[in-house]
Amino acid sequence: MILSLGCDALGSAGAVVFSRARANDMLYLNFALALPVLLVLLRSDGAASWKKRDDKTRCPRVKAMRNFNVTEFLGSWNVVQYYASSEEAITYRCMRAKLSVMPESAEVTMNFTYSFADDPINEQLVGNITWTIPAPESPAHWVHAEKPYEGVYNTYILDSDYQSWALLMHCAEKSKTPRYLSSFIMSRKTNLTNNVITYLREKLPRYNIDLEYMFSMDQSNCTTLDPVLANSYVPPSIIEAKQKTKPRRHPLKQKNKREST
Secondary structure (H helix, E strand, C coil): CHHHHHHHHHHHHHHHHHHHHHHHHHHHHHHHHHHHHHHHHHHHHHHHHHHHHCCCCCCCCCCCCCCCCHHHHCEEEEEEEEEECCCCCCCEEEEEEEEEEECCCCEEEEEEEEEECCCCCCCCEEEEEEEECCCCCCCCEEEECCCCCCCEEEEEEEEECCCCEEEEEEEEECCCCCCEEEEEEEECCCCCCHHHHHHHHCCCHHHCCCHHHCEECCCCCCCCCCHHHHCCCCCHHHHHHHHHCCCCCCCCCCCCEECCC
């Protein structure tokens, strides 16, 4: 009798242990099944929160080039690719720049030439922009120095090897309007190898620059056609329409003016 009771007790205990083990297995299985769903929800929520925090009126936080040497960066550059948040089609060609600095005032000046892609005579326009270097310890961050621009206009040198390529990013803030982003991939020559362009382009999406609208810049035949000769193969109606067109702006938002001959 006692042996029988002992066996029953052991059997009951074994059943309890088995039941608890099975319950733990089911709990573990449910957790394992639910974990991937939970991670997806957390990622989605995190992504949504990140998007909500992106204020389209403010410039992103930019990591400018470290140990930047302004003097080595000066001189002539050709823009080989460009982005402007206001442009959704190829607008410019033959964009070139020459940078100089005024040491006594810590100002950097860019004189540039360019033309519009739809200009039948490829008229070369000129402009300039001047920046100050607000913090000597951060020489790769420049701020627009000219008073006519209302707001904050930042320019950052993101990367450069000084001898052949450079990557610039510009961001303008103006009260109650969306920020204005633009970026230039520049070369000392008129082109760059594909691997260098890919390397530089990969640095831009983190600053909300859409690479779909990062356009190549045509640097061939960059001279103004003689209007008299142009009339022989450009319809007069197109020339007349061009003359009536209101001045358009360079992606650095400077006013256009004709290049003196």
